[in-house]
Amino acid sequence: MRILHTADWHFGKAIEGRDRMPEQVAFVEELCTICTEEQVDLVLVAGDVFQSSNPSAAAEELFYYAVDKLANNGKRGVVIVAGNHDNPDRLCAVSPLAGRLGITLAGLPKERLGPTSPGAGRVHRVNGGPAWLELAVPGVDHTAIIAALPYPSEGRLKEVLSQSLEDKDLRQGYNERLAGLFSQLNTKYRSDTVNLVVSHLYVRGGIESDSEQQIQIGGAYAVDPLVFPADAQYIALGHLHRPQFVGSTVAPCRYAGSPLAYSFSEIGYAKSVTLVDIKPGKMAVIREVHLTSGKPLSRWRAAGGLAQVREWVAAGRDKDAWVEVELEINKALTLDEIHELRALHSGFVTIRPVFNSPEGELDNEPVRLNSLPLNELFIRFYKQQNGGLAPDDNLVELFLDISQSLVNEEQKAEPELAGEGQA
Numbered sequence: 001m002r003i004l005h006t007a008d009w010h011f012g013k014a015i016e017g018r019d020r021m022p023e024q025v026a027f028v029e030e031l032c033t034i035c036t037e038e039q040v041d042l043v044l045v046a047g048d049v050f051q052s053s054n055p056s057a058a059a060e061e062l063f064y065y066a067v068d069k070l071a072n073n074g075k076r077g078v079v080i081v082a083g084n085h086d087n088p089d090r091l092c093a094v095s096p097l098a099g100r101l102g103i104t105l106a107g108l109p110k111e112r113l114g115p116t117s118p119g120a121g122r123v124h125r126v127n128g129g130p131a132w133l134e135l136a137v138p139g140v141d142h143t144a145i146i147a148a149l150p151y152p153s154e155g156r157l158k159e160v161l162s163q164s165l166e167d168k169d170l171r172q173g174y175n176e177r178l179a180g181l182f183s184q185l186n187t188k189y190r191s192d193t194v195n196l197v198v199s200h201l202y203v204r205g206g207i208e209s210d211s212e213q214q215i216q217i218g219g220a221y222a223v224d225p226l227v228f229p230a231d232a233q234y235i236a237l238g239h240l241h242r243p244q245f246v247g248s249t250v251a252p253c254r255y256a257g258s259p260l261a262y263s264f265s266e267i268g269y270a271k272s273v274t275l276v277d278i279k280p281g282k283m284a285v286i287r288e289v290h291l292t293s294g295k296p297l298s299r300w301r302a303a304g305g306l307a308q309v310r311e312w313v314a315a316g317r318d319k320d321a322w323v324e325v326e327l328e329i330n331k332a333l334t335l336d337e338i339h340e341l342r343a344l345h346s347g348f349v350t351i352r353p354v355f356n357s358p359e360g361e362l363d364n365e366p367v368r369l370n371s372l373p374l375n376e377l378f379i380r381f382y383k384q385q386n387g388g389l390a391p392d393d394n395l396v397e398l399f400l401d402i403s404q405s406l407v408n409e410e411q412k413a414e415p416e417l418a419g420e421g422q423a
Contacts, residue, residue: 001140001194004040005274006031007238008258009066010085012059013051015297015322016349020260021058026293027259028066031273034289035070038275041137042144043070046238046256047083047151047200054087064094071101074122077137078103082150083200083238099125104133109152109181131181132188142193142280147185147229149199152178153221171222179227186229194278197228197235197251205247206240206255225249234276234284243272243288252284260294264324267297295347296321303328306337313344325351331389355389375400 011024035043049063071078080103082088088107095105099116102123106113113128118136126143127134135144154161154174162173182197189195204222225248228235235253237246243257256274261267270290277285298318302308305328312318325341325348327333333341333353341351372380378399382391391399 001041001137001142001144001278002039003042003044003144003194003196003234003236003276003278004031004035004038005044005046005198005234005236005254005256005276006259007046007200007236007256008048008083008241009045009063010048010051010258010260010262011062012055013262015262018322018349020262021062023260023294024062027291028062028069030291030293031066031259032069034273035072035076038289040076040275041140042077042079042135044146044196044198044236045078045080046198046236047081048085048238049080049083049091050086053085053090055090067098067103068101071103071123074101074119075138076102077123077135077144079106079133079135079146079148079198080104081106081148081198081200081238082108084151084153086151088150088156102135102137104135104148106131106148106150109150109157111150113148129188132185134188134193144194144196145189147182147188147197147199147232149181149185149197149201151200152181174221175223175227178223182227182229186231189229189231190280192280194280195229195231195233196278197232199236200238202239203237203246203249203253207242207244225253228253233278233282234286236274236276241266242269243274252286254286259291261297264297264299267299297324298322299324299326301326301328305329306333306341309341309344318347319345321347322349323347324349326354327351328354328356330356374403 009024014020034040050059067078067080070076080091082091092105092107098105100119104113104125110130112130113125113133115127116125118124121138123135123137125133126136131149132145132147135146137144150156157177159177161177162169164170202222203225205225225246228250230250232251235249235251237253237255240255241258241262242255244255246253246255254274257269257271259271259273261269261271271294272288272290275287275289296318298321300309300312300323302312302325309325309327323345338351342348375396378396379391383389
């Protein structure tokens, strides 16, 4: 059986307000092409198909288009578990229709996944129960038993896992509960089936990035690598956006990663999906297939200011990327310069001015701040916040006037408060 493992689509997610939907559409088409060319039998989607628990109509439309095309009219298995970003009920609302095409949607950890009616030459669930299913795929002479555990938070498990609020006790209770769940699921595996896990959770030791919304509180929702079923042949995980293997697990365990880079902390990440070939009782053969559909992310540090940015744009640098610009300047940008920057490159996401302090402008000698007059304190603070640029006299006068007004109001209020205390 050939399996494709993917996760963390985050349909509807933007980057600093910039729409990523065209890239997400391109990813879906690339994913479907890979499935066709590689003759994939089963697709595992390990959670976070949406960015929001209340996704836009466009995001939902793309999701339905994707799973329908992946299922290939019921000839290819598709199993999807909910992640922490997904609304379990909303994700599974179309299950009665999806099941007819061999698509399994699992929203909650204890959700029962029963058998479905076999259609002529179509994928169907032979058997199933809470958080597990046995799937038959046309053209494959063995079935797959899948422990399908959606995001297992305490709230979604609907259990109190520890009476203590101490981080150590919460972590231990959570870890023990998941170990127990996976131990029960392990009893469903057989020697004549392909035995898989698909889940959305955080395993200690995984490398995170800024674009992931934390699912653990102080490490409480992080699990040990040894919690997984002893007889699993491959463990497909979602949540971490960097493709990576997890060490010290009972079987090969991998985060597929997100298909697009969703924050500038992911600069340099190679995005991919994972292909896995498995036969009953045999070791999994795993390979990574790199994706090309998402725009790269880049960060510019323009020491030469606006002139250097103009040169780089003219030279075609990162013309198809999302770019974060750090612009070294000696004075604040004018409104015309800001508009020019925005027009230079459609991929500029953020433009961050970095002020250079004129040599000798800032006084680095230690001074007792409480010995300085108020206007001098304001001037020093303003320079610190604006790269050594001094405020003009009118701004200083305005600050002093406001400060004096506040002092007068406080002095006026003191006798009134004193009178209330005597009464």
